[in-house]
Amino acid sequence: MTLTDRVADICRAHSGTEGALLPILHAVQAEYGHVPPLALPTVAKALGVTVAEVQGVVSFYHDFRAAPPGRHVLKICRAEACQAMGGAALAEAAKARLGVDWHGTSAQGVTLEPVFCLGLCAAAPAAMLNGVLAARVDATRLGEMLAEAGA
Numbered sequence: 038m039t040l041t042d043r044v045a046d047i048c049r050a051h052s053g054t055e056g057a058l059l060p061i062l063h064a065v066q067a068e069y070g071h072v073p074p075l076a077l078p079t080v081a082k083a084l085g086v087t088v089a090e091v092q093g094v095v096s097f098y099h100d101f102r103a104a105p106p107g108r109h110v111l112k113i114c115r116a117e118a119c120q121a122m123g124g125a126a127l128a129e130a131a132k133a134r135l136g137v138d139w140h141g142t143s144a145q146g147v148t149l150e151p152v153f154c155l156g157l158c159a160a161a162p163a164a165m166l167n168g169v170l171a172a173r174v175d176a177t178r179l180g181e182m183l184a185e186a187g188a
């Protein structure tokens with residue numbers, strides 16, 4: 038099945054749903070690991086909106102990736118509680134260690150993404166590596182996490 042056919046199926050599965058754009062984009066990303074640019078015209082057509090509108094939503098929401106992630110995905114919480122507890126320093130440590138900015142992928146295959154609350158506010162700052170949550174993360178712990186993951 039081509040990407041276009043599969044995306045059309047996903048759109049059909051959400052037809053009639055109020056506010057279907059976000060669920061459709063989440064489903065596309067769940068299937069492909071990102072929202073491929075080639076999917077946008079199909080989604081736009083299904084919903085009767087412009088490609089630019091769909092592109093705007095993909096760009097606006099931090100959850101969506103326009104390109105495939107690396108072998109590892111490191112998310113660092115950028116929300117208030119974590120920022121108050123050293124989240125900014127953790128983010129800078131991650132960028133320095135990986136040599137990338139937000140949404141970049143390091144030479145070791147780690148994609149760095151911001152996230153806005155991981156539900157670990159009481160144990161800030163929080164991060165998530167490959168779907169595994171980590172609390173009270175500092176630069177040292179971050180290095181250990183990456184090493185344990187082979188990144």
Ligand code: FES
Nearest residue numbers: 114119155157158
């Ligand atoms: S604010 Fe960071 S986990 Fe909630």
